[in-house]
Amino acid sequence: MLVLQTVVVGVTVAGSALLAFSQAGDLLAEEANSKAEAVAISVAESPSVLAGLGDSSVLQPYAERVRRETGVDFITIMSPTGIRYTHPNPTQIGGHFLGNTTRALKGETFTETYTGTLGASVRAVTPVRDAHGTVKGLVSAGITIDKISMRTRGQIAGVVLIGLLGLAAGGAGTYLVGTRLRRQTHGMGPAELSRMYEYHDAILHAVREGLLLVDDAGRVTLCNDGARELLGLHGDVSGVHVTELGLPASLADLLVSGRTRTDEIHMTGERTLVVNVAMVSSGSRSLGIAVTLRDHTELQSLTGELNAERGFADSLRAAAHESANRLHTVITLVELGRTEQAMAFATSEIKAAQQLTDRVMGAVREPVLAALLLGKSAEAGERGVELVISPDTELDDIGLDDRDLVTILGNLIDNAVDAAMAGVPPARVEVSLRADETTFLISVADSGPGLDPVTAGEAFRRGWTTKGDGRGLGLAMVGQAVNRLGGAIDVGNGPGAVFTVRLPLPHGSLSPESLSPESLPHGSFPRGEVVS
Incomplete structure (x- = not known):
């Protein structure tokens, strides 16, 4: 950039100097012609000149005084035949004028460039007339070319000086700009910047x-x-x-x-x-x-599955612990000789457990959901909450993603169990699963305090929770899973919170009626707005 700036300014200065030199020479030559002509005419029209023609002692002092005052190089007053009466060099007085006088003898004033005793000069020649207009003598005034050239060189020197100052200012400015640019680019040049951009773009x-x-x-x-x-x-x-x-x-x-x-x-x-x-x-x-x-989607999904498996394991441990207690009770009754009471106690517990298993397995023939319901039932029972499978539950294999179904149903049940425990005893959760030709319906109701309309609108926002700990990812994950499956969620009260999920089956879709505003109670989230 510095070299380029120097070249540009240098070429500009050189061109400007040449142009200025050419124009200055022409202007100074025109000025010299005008000045010489004006001085010559003024001298020729002076009465003392006409009166003193032929007398060098009178004309020479006058011509030299005017020459010094006007700044011309010579004023020559001569006879019509060209004999000098005055000259800056007194030895040339009486000699013959070197130059053209023909046009002046005809009464015309003219200018020319001619080489005389003082060298090349720009001169003007004009006639001296008497009162009758007769030419009685001639006057020539001139400026030497050397003097004009000296003035031209002086002006060119000024142009060159200004150009050098401009070159210095441009160079300094270029240096400062370059320094600032290097500071902003941390000292990296164009190649380094280009390479860094390529790496940056490729990595992004x-x-x-x-x-x-x-x-x-x-x-x-x-x-x-x-x-x-x-x-x-x-x-x-x-x-x-x-x-x-x-x-x-x-x-x-x-x-x-x-x-x-x-x-x-x-x-x-x-x-x-x-x-x-x-x-x-x-x-x-x-x-x-x-x-x-x-x-974090896949990891969160796997975490949900792991939590479900842990829930199953916890349920099995709880069941094993409860079974051990019951077994100890039976053994103690036998040892006390109360065999009939021991038999009645054992068969009643087995019958209740078998009834729950038969009820779930008979109504829900989707293996993953059946296992989830059995595990959640045992877990809820351990926490003192009765989990009830509604009589209208009837479900076969529906072909939806098992992980999403576990996320939706598992989190809804967990949320319902927590809500039921916060309500008035007895704590109860009711689950209903149904499917028709186009829609799979999940309904989870609890006996808790329910949700007000404002709370219902926030239920599926990330971080919402009624427990005040700020975690609240369960319902957000439910909303996300429902959104992935293209379903809809209704939130209502009856008297506790009632969550109803409608999911289109792979071979069908949600009917327009199931998504119409009239069919959704306050707090509902139709498809596309589950987590908005």
């Missing part, structure tokens, strides 16, 4: 994790492919405010607030995301926040 497109950079005004400055996929964004979102991206309210609020967060879980329509937010800055200047997103 290659990593699966989502990366967002949001400035202090809440606008997106960078969004990689991973973030677009995880958040369901389309097109270029640079410069778009985070509230205009269609993100869940909790996630949008987090990005706008600029709070630092580590491994915070947020739910979108179909994904569970682990979000990290960190402040970024360059020196003392804040650059906003950097947001990283990791897909």
